[in-house]
Amino acid sequence: MAKKASINMEIGNDGVAVITVHNPPVNALTLSALEELKRCYQEAIDSDTVKAIVLSGADGRFCGGLDISVVENVHKHGDISLLPDASIGLVVNKMENGKKPSVAAIQGFALGGGLELAMGCSARIATAKADLGLPELKLGVIPGCGGTQRLPRLVGTSKAVDMLMSSKTITSEEGKELGLIDAIVSSEELLAVARCWALDIVEGRQPHCNSLEKTDKLGPKDESLEILKSARQRYRAPHYSACLDVIEEGIISGGFSGVLKEDKVFKELVLSNTAKGLLHVFLAERATSKVPGVTDIGLKPRRIEKVAVVGGGLMGSGIATALIMSNMNVVVKEINHEYLLKAMKSVEANLQGLVTRGQLNQDKMKRTLSLLKGTLDYEDLKDVDMVIEAVNEVVSLKQSIFEDIEKVCSPDCIFASNTSTISLDVIGERTSSQDRILGIHLFSPAHVMTLVEIVRTENTSPQVIVDVIRFTKTMKKVPIVVKNCTGFAVNRNFFPYMQGPDLLANLGVDIFRVDRVITEFGMRLGPFQLQDLSGYGIFLAGVKEFVAAFPDRAFQSPLVQLMVENGREGKKNGKGYYTYKKGSKPEADHSVIQVVEESMRFTNIAPGGKPISVTDEEILEMIFFPVVNEACRVIEEGIVVRASDIDIASVHGFKFPSETQWRCHVLG
Numbered sequence: 001m002a003k004k005a006s007i008n009m010e011i012g013n014d015g016v017a018v019i020t021v022h023n024p025p026v027n028a029l030t031l032s033a034l035e036e037l038k039r040c041y042q043e044a045i046d047s048d049t050v051k052a053i054v055l056s057g058a059d060g061r062f063c064g065g066l067d068i069s070v071v072e073n074v075h076k077h078g079d080i081s082l083l084p085d086a087s088i089g090l091v092v093n094k095m096e097n098g099k100k101p102s103v104a105a106i107q108g109f110a111l112g113g114g115l116e117l118a119m120g121c122s123a124r125i126a127t128a129k130a131d132l133g134l135p136e137l138k139l140g141v142i143p144g145c146g147g148t149q150r151l152p153r154l155v156g157t158s159k160a161v162d163m164l165m166s167s168k169t170i171t172s173e174e175g176k177e178l179g180l181i182d183a184i185v186s187s188e189e190l191l192a193v194a195r196c197w198a199l200d201i202v203e204g205r206q207p208h209c210n211s212l213e214k215t216d217k218l219g220p221k222d223e224s225l226e227i228l229k230s231a232r233q234r235y236r237a238p239h240y241s242a243c244l245d246v247i248e249e250g251i252i253s254g255g256f257s258g259v260l261k262e263d264k265v266f267k268e269l270v271l272s273n274t275a276k277g278l279l280h281v282f283l284a285e286r287a288t289s290k291v292p293g294v295t296d297i298g299l300k301p302r303r304i305e306k307v308a309v310v311g312g313g314l315m316g317s318g319i320a321t322a323l324i325m326s327n328m329n330v331v332v333k334e335i336n337h338e339y340l341l342k343a344m345k346s347v348e349a350n351l352q353g354l355v356t357r358g359q360l361n362q363d364k365m366k367r368t369l370s371l372l373k374g375t376l377d378y379e380d381l382k383d384v385d386m387v388i389e390a391v392n393e394v395v396s397l398k399q400s401i402f403e404d405i406e407k408v409c410s411p412d413c414i415f416a417s418n419t420s421t422i423s424l425d426v427i428g429e430r431t432s433s434q435d436r437i438l439g440i441h442l443f444s445p446a447h448v449m450t451l452v453e454i455v456r457t458e459n460t461s462p463q464v465i466v467d468v469i470r471f472t473k474t475m476k477k478v479p480i481v482v483k484n485c486t487g488f489a490v491n492r493n494f495f496p497y498m499q500g501p502d503l504l505a506n507l508g509v510d511i512f513r514v515d516r517v518i519t520e521f522g523m524r525l526g527p528f529q530l531q532d533l534s535g536y537g538i539f540l541a542g543v544k545e546f547v548a549a550f551p552d553r554a555f556q557s558p559l560v561q562l563m564v565e566n567g568r569e570g571k572k573n574g575k576g577y578y579t580y581k582k583g584s585k586p587e588a589d590h591s592v593i594q595v596v597e598e599s600m601r602f603t604n605i606a607p608g609g610k611p612i613s614v615t616d617e618e619i620l621e622m623i624f625f626p627v628v629n630e631a632c633r634v635i636e637e638g639i640v641v642r643a644s645d646i647d648i649a650s651v652h653g654f655k656f657p658s659e660t661q662w663r664c665h666v667l668g
């Protein structure tokens with residue numbers, strides 16, 4: 001039975017009322033919790049013994065924001081009157097304009113409505129490394145408790161817009177520098193310091209900050225409006241524009257006017273399809289690590305702290321990069337010094353890329369690289385907790401590697417393969433370790449892509465699966481547990497997605513129109529440009545594998561092979577369906593029509609050899625309906641635990657637009 005949210009208030013001898021939000025695991029704000037908060041604040045304000053208030057969260061966390069179940073309920077009933085009146089009724093009327101000051105005591109995280117409550121307080125005391133942020137745009141809405149108004153007034157318009165648009169959190173240390181946090185203390189001191197601070201406000205020793213009325217951080221109005229104008233160029237999705245409009249209202253007409261507009265826009269957005277799609281993805285992402293009969297039988301995950309990666313090529317070095325970035329000790333095993341040196345340099349280059357993009361600093365890069373070792377000797381793998389094999393897709397090579405590691409590694413060591421095509425049963429058949437063998441299929445670049453397919457066999461033990469689920473979350477990846485099959489979940493679903501465009505091209509439909517329709521639908525790249533970028537070799541390998549496994553529903557055309565024979569290799573040699581020149585955007589190369597027409601003559605499926613006439617909607621259906629059909633087969637065969645796992649596979653595996661998930665989820 002889920003624990004009920006509770007709000008507890010204790011009035012100390014010092015006259016400070018400490019109000020604590022308790023709703024494990026993240027102290028999310030339910031409707032009842034918000035009503036109880038309002039009641040407690042009113043009781044504290046009316047009490048003759050209370051001088052000031054401290055707002056805190058239980059169990060080392062402040063608050064993860066509005067409880068997602070509140071939004072789910074609004075979606076279910078289509079009724080925005082089910083949303084709380086927290087922004088005006090609680091934050092403005094009781095916290096900010098109540099007769100007694102309140103101080104937020106923040107630890108762990110203060111997110112969304114949680115941070116908004118904290119900004120409604122007169123001051124904020126935090127422990128080190130607490131996460132602070134307003135991630136509502138990631139859920140298809142905007143902050144609904146004054147965040148769009150108070151954050152700019154506490155940290156400045158530019159930083160506030162950056163935090164809101166990116167949904168990224170900052171630490172309490174950065175918050176202190178920006179003026180969002182007033183003091184950083186140890187967790188032991190937190191409540192005591194917050195109480196003293198609240199009393200100091202009463203006694204006039206600390207300022208009574210009403211952030212809604214602060215203007216010093218906003219800067220000149222025209223500068224703020226210029227910041228918003230520039231943000232509008234970058235962030236065009238409707239809910240992003242709406243958020244910028246609300247911030248602008250406050251800059252032009254004042255904070256309270258902004259709060260009123262924010263309340264109206266928040267309630268309009270909550271029922272949008274985008275909000276429904278993104279909420280579905282949020283919940284589906286967290287469901288993937290729940291595997292009936294595996295994660296619900298009381299098994300405790302064992303720690304995986306030292307990992308060997310056998311094979312330091314593109315995938316192996318990417319995996320090694322992802323692992324050391326997760327503070328794990330890694331040893332890369334190669335077959336000779338040349339390959340090993342190349343692998344180590346690839347890892348360094350991956351990290352340098354993150355430094356160049358401002359995602360890592362040099363000191364952190366140095367510390368991270370210190371976790372990486374290289375070896376040519378299996379003996380150096382004897383104390384690792386897991387081995388991830390990432391060599392070429394050659395069965396005999398993988399089988400001999402598994403034989404070798406079984407001889408050297410500890411009996412509890414987990415044996416994983418990054419294979420995307422070969423059965424794990426086959427890979428491990430020359431060992432007696434089937435219970436600790438599974439697939440860990442990461443997507444390239446492994447240190448960037450978020451999805452991991454955990455491929456279990458009939459023999460993989462639940463303990464090993466529980467261990468690896470925890471391991472992938474340590475890497476801040478999203479795991480989906482799948483069963484062995486050709487292409488597992490992502491590639492098996494992705495392949496029909498590549499079949500449709502090939503079929504349409506051989507039916508004479510303009511390939512650049514196909515790319516336009518698909519990008520307008522929301523995919524980042526059209527399928528033909530995607531082939532150019534990922535390389536025709538990967539596509540041809542996928543075709544071979546899929547045709548072998550599912551001949552009854554595989555369309556084969558010579559188009560890609562003809563592209564290669566015509567000296568076109570995509571971005572690799574600057575000439576594919578598009579031409580690629582350094583520093584310029586890809587340009588459609590209409591001369592490629594000759595190659596397409598040669599393929600059309602060979603397949604001879606266009607009626608009378610003439611291009612067919614299709615609408616844009618029909619192009620979408622011819623490409624996505626086979627994907628939905630394949631997804632239904634994957635579910636029917638039990639390859640995935642639940643339908644929404646495939647939603648996550650498509651969002652994180654081949655960048656299907658999250659906001660349309662709801663439409664597919666409901667219509668799919």
Ligand SMILES: C[C@@H](O)CC(=O)SCCNC(=O)CCNC(=O)[C@H](O)C(C)(C)COP(=O)(O)OP(=O)(O)OC[C@H]1O[C@@H](n2cnc3c(N)ncnc32)[C@H](O)[C@@H]1OP(=O)(O)O
Nearest residue numbers: 025026028064065066067068111112113135143144145286
């Ligand atoms: C008033 C307006 O401004 C609107 C809002 O406030 S909208 C909500 C804004 N808040 C968020 O978007 C925070 C979303 N949550 C997170 O970012 C993370 O969960 C976390 C950083 C708070 C904690 O991360 P982590 O420790 O990795 O834990 P999980 O993400 O796995 O979550 C653990 C379980 O908690 C559930 N959960 C998380 N957030 C919420 C929430 N806001 N409401 C209800 N439940 C939440 C999550 O679903 C997990 O549940 P499970 O059953 O254990 O899977």
